[in-house]
Amino acid sequence: MKHFFVSILVAALIAPAAQAQDLSDIFPNMVPKVFPETRMWRPPIYKNQSKSLGYDSKAFAIPKGMEKQVQFWVDVYAKYTSEQGILHDSDNVEKIYQIVDLKGLKTEREKQKRIDEVKKEIIQKQGLNKEQSANLRYQLGQKDRMQQAIFYSGRYVEDMEKIFREEKLPVELVRMVYVESSFNIMARSKVGASGVWQIMPYTARPFRMVSSSVDKRNHPMDATRTAAKLLKSNYNMLQSWPLAVTGYNHGPTGVAKMTKSYKSRDIAHLIENVESRRSFGFASRNFYACFLAALEVEKNAQKYFDTVLWSKPLPAQDLKLPVSIKYKDLVKWFDGDHEKAQVYNPHLTYNVIKKGFRIPSKTVISVPKEKYNVALISLSHKGRSIASDK
Structure with missing residues (x-):
């Protein structure tokens, strides 16, 4: 959760004939090799x-005073591509100095050099003081990446919504995944957050999600169930979805302390207050605005995008292992395709994939539906072999 990704759901109607088209013409250099079916x-x-917790028609309305902040992120998600960026004030994101064009620059070093040059020009031409210069921040555009994110979301979002409805939580909250990870199931942060919901190790510990062989934070549905519990707990503590969502990033206890210290439960006031903002990092101050921007762009996707596709759900079948197996045994059911096996089973750890640790018995794995019976027969043979050895 400390890892700050920004992404969104976006969409548009497409002709039936487009469902089987090659995604490479829409998402160049970003096409998943596994299952490009649309x-x-x-x-x-x-x-x-x-009956959803804390829900009414205005539960996720833009709070007064946050309109410009939300619009900034709408533009990031739906106006500027990853070949563009915004140089802005980090304390007041709506204060934009210049749009930077990175088109034609191939390496990260070239891009950073261009950004630094423009920063220097702005500081000199506008005579920014030391504080203003320190607040000068670059935000990369996300439009093309959002289209890719919605493609990946097609694999999981409906099942995630089902989990939230079962938990009687607003399904709008599922869109937090786009802020956290852009629906990248391989998302890992340097500070330890992992999976589409970017759950931290200390947050996962009470739920016993992590072992040497299995990290359920990286399983989209297991992580969604945990995120639902966390959000429900946040709301019960804070009694406000703006505060509860912010608490997912900043920590609910920290948000609760701020509401008491500044005698306000208004998220806009807490973000704008000069004293309270010192307690917020950039990600926490902007987390709720990013979430609201995601809702806005998704709702009006046809206004912002020409074409957006959904991936079909993975044709997977879950299987609870009756015995432990090696990773190489699992890969056989994917015809030797390691990438495909990992996309189906992102919860298997590096120890399993690279170091030879066995996948423990009772672990739930996913296999292609057409290989389910083959896997059952193979596991049956392994079980009899283990029994005879005893």
Whole structure:
């Protein structure tokens, strides 16, 4: 959760003939090798939520005073591509100095050099003081990456919404995944957060999610169940979705202390207050605005994008291992395709994949549906072999 990704759901209607098209013409250099099959996107369905915790029609309305901040992130997600960026004030993101064009620059070093040059020009031409110069921040555009994120979301978002509905939580909250990880199941942060919900190790510990062989933070559905519990706990503590969502990034206890210290439960006031903002990092100050921007762009996707595709769900079948197996045994059920095996099973750790640790019995793995019976027969043979050895 400390790892700050920004991403969103975006969409548009496509012709049926487009469902089988090659994604490389839409997402150049970002096409997943595994299962490029596409399907029609549909708008989100937020109906029948009267029993959802803390829900009403205005539960996720933009708080007064945050309009410009939210619009900034809408532009990041739906206006500027990753070949562009915004130089802005980090304390007031809506204060934009210049849009930087990175088109034609191939290496990160070339891009950074260009950004630094423009920063220097702004500081000199506008006579920025030391504090203003320190606040000069670069934000990369995300438009093309958001299209890729919505493609990946097609594999999981409907099942995630089902989990949230079962937990009686607003399904809008599932869109936090786009802020956390852009639906990249391989998302890992330097500070230890992992998976699509970017759950930290200390957060996962009470749920016993991590072992040497299995890290359930990286399993999209296991992580979603945990995130639902965390968000429910946040809301019960803070009694406000803006505060509870912010608490997912900043920590609910920290947010609770701020509401008491500054005698306010208004997220906009807490973000804008000069004293309280010292307690927020850039990510925490902008987390709720990013989430609201995701909702806005998704809702009006046809306004912002020409074409957005959903991936079909992975044709997977879950299987609870009756015996422990090696990773190489699992890969056989994927016809030797390691990448495919990892996309189906992102919860298996480096120890399993690279160091030879066995996948423990009772671990739930996913295999291609057409290989399910083959896997069962193979596991049956392994079980009889283990029994005879005893």
